[in-house]
Ligand SMILES: O=C([O-])C(=O)C[C@H](O)[C@@H](O)C(=O)[O-]
């Protein structure tokens with residue numbers, strides 16, 4: 001062993017759980033805890049690279065399998081590392097989308113380690129920044145005031161209060177702007193009948209004139225309803241996100257839609273790109289390095305979008321700071337990032353910060369960390385605390401619909417619903 005031995009010694013995967021408010025969407029409501037996996041990629045010289053992806057038993061198992069095949073490989077050999085993981089998972093995980101989560105998580109940890117070894121930020125390793133700070137949108141949600149009491153557990157409140165109508169959404173947007181300076185706003189729709197959500201978007205447009213707005217019902221509408229909403233929101237939204245299911249459905253809506261259609265649902269793997277282009281089904285792609293195979297693959301995806309005139313935005317699930325750092329680094333290097341990125345980060349509790357330090361949402365943007373690698377350091381006490389929560393919770397997957405049914409047994413998942 002010497003001080004520059006960049007071979008991978010071990011992948012440590014830690015499943016964790018962190019607090020999530022009762023955010024509503026087209027498939028139910030967020031549970032009180034969200035699951036993530038934190039990766040620590042340990043090199044022979046003791047350098048550690050960090051990664052983070054959504055949790056759940058399946059992903060945990062796949063990450064552990066990936067960890068076994070990459071031992072001894074050089075951390076700079078990310079193409080071979082990804083290929084080894086892909087080959088290992090292929091027999092049991094046929095979908096490239098699902099394999100992408102795992103190769104991505106490990107690639108980010110490799111890049112973090114490479115940056116620590118070379119003293120360069122990940123954005124430099126990706127080709128260099130075209131911007132020093134990355135704009136994010138406020139991600140607005142209809143929500144309950146609290147997680148109701150359940151099975152002897154008391155109700156769990158949060159500082160945000162209830163938002164179930166246009167006034168509540170505008171108020172939430174005001175708080176988001178006041179705290180974080182966001183200029184653009186995305187509303188998670190598909191919760192209430194379309195006319196109520198149209199009213200919320202119009203109220204936002206009136207309250208924040210000139211601010212870019214988006215509405216994302218996660219495929220809650222039929223083609224006909226999508227066309228109606230599109231007509232109602234002309235000159236109100238910059239794009240409509242996943243109004244209806246399937247590429248064919250999106251293509252039908254796009255034929256008459258006055259605004260671009262965006263997706264993070266019907267184009268989620270490389271094999272979806274060609275039919276999407278052929279059918280002109282989407283005009284904006286929300287990329288997400290977590291499932292597109294990593295930060296380098298995200299840059300390749302951006303180039304494909306550029307070639308076909310598809311605009312670029314960025315998707316987010318509930319996430320912690322390692323993911324935010326990775327999103328910020330890659331977004332900083334994308335010349336054709338046309339829209340501010342999504343982030344769930346403001347919904348997190350202060351108790352759940354696992355990488356205290358440079359990441360801050362200010363003026364609606366995050367400054368790209370300039371320290372080595374991702375530029376963030378893991379708080380091991382916080383990691384241990386969130387790992388305990390995971391163990392104690394017994395939660396092993398995400399189930400927004402099942403959780404909604406605990407309070408409304410008649411609730412049924414129907415997409416499209418309207
Ligand atoms: O843009 C999106 O579709 C999302 O962010 C998906 C997420 O799962 C969001 O809907 C949520 O967390 O409820």
Ligand SMILES: [Mg+2]
Pocket residue numbers: 216218241242263264265315
């Ligand atoms: Mg979406």
